[in-house]
Amino acid sequence: MNVTVAGVLRLLVLVLSVVVLQLAVVGQVNVFDANADLLPLVAMSIGLLAGPVTGATVGFLLGLVADMALLQTLGVTSLLLVGVGYLAGRYRELRDATHKMVPPLGGLIATLGYAAAFSLVQFLLGVESPVSPLVIREIAVSALLNGLLAIPVFTAVRAFLRADLIDDLRPRRRPVTRLRVTT
């Protein structure tokens, strides 16, 4: 990613907009008693598009702004989204991230990992009530919803940051080769 003042400002606007959208709208829409979570999706998308360092940094900022806005323990969401952004960026470096299925599968796996790690951190910090097995169902539904939302979210993030991206991970078409018929 090209690091310019305009690019950094665009990222900050993106972070703020995503958090506001998540808290005010997406978080309040229940589908099968669960809701989608844009935060891991956006962290993953940035990681895939701009690499591990930018992915981790944006993940940190997303978590920080979300924790600030929700008046909840600072640092938890940041820590986990740093991991999501970084791992997505590493995937881009090591594998072919241009495949169409990378965003939805990545969104599903990122959400599952993020939710599982969040649960682990909560257990470490102390849970004062019994935990229902329905937590697992809610995490699974949320991951599926995120998997479905991953393509539009990834596309929107790519469109928003296109001016700053070195490689925007568009699926590459195979070159058309002309067959020569020899007699």
Place this chain on the structure above:
Amino acid sequence: MLALLVSLSIALLTVYFGESASGGLHAIQRGFLEVLAPLQEGANRALKPARDLVGWTGDVFDAKSENEDLRSENERLRRQVAALQTAERDARQLRALVGLNRSEGFPDGYDTVGARVIGRSPTVWYSAITIDKGSSAGVRVNQPVVSGAGLVGRVSDVSGGAARVTLITDHTSGVSAQIVPDGPNGLVKATVGNPADLLLDFVQKGRAVRTGATVITSGWRSSRLESLFPRGIPIGQVTRVDSDERELYQRVHLRPFADLRELDVVEVLTRKPAPVENAQVTP
């Protein structure tokens, strides 16, 4: 860079966890919410039609099965209303006898501040909402929050124009409660991951608990301490009772009256200022 971000997150977590609610990070957080709350409120209002559309689609699927349940519940409630009307008439006469004058269905000594829900925690582990009223509207930490149906939670943090409400389904929540009309007391706790199921714990074995009974806040008061929740706010209805021989207490499950996943508007119960009485000087 990665190490720096991870260290920063852990440092934030450690400092935040260790400091009191009046600490520096908490103050920064409240200031940030002050700035963000108008944006959240704007987005909430602007995109409400889209949110309602998605909600309506889901509701259509649930409506059919819910209709049958509601019919049977209606019959039960009709019988209950008849019984309650008789009890209410008796109670009115008894209250008149002892000179009590209570307002109906509302705890004494409280005013209400209506507030709109502008944010909701996205994770199952934090059951909290953000409302668009804060200290400037008279909202203070630990004030009870109700919806039209019953108890919702309590205010856990306040900034000037917004507040965080920890719901009764949060794992840190605990509400002293009583089953009416039979009377056993207990503590209502959440079941993480299942907002339709609360747990009334510490109900002594041997106390009869009827399925369908109503649970209200018990609102205890001692010489030094007072419950955060006034007496009489409906919490939920008993759905089942678990009794294990190895345990001292029975665990009563209840379904909250308030639909905690679909909150749009809530009311904060703020305490009325104490009436100023003319001092009487006695010789």
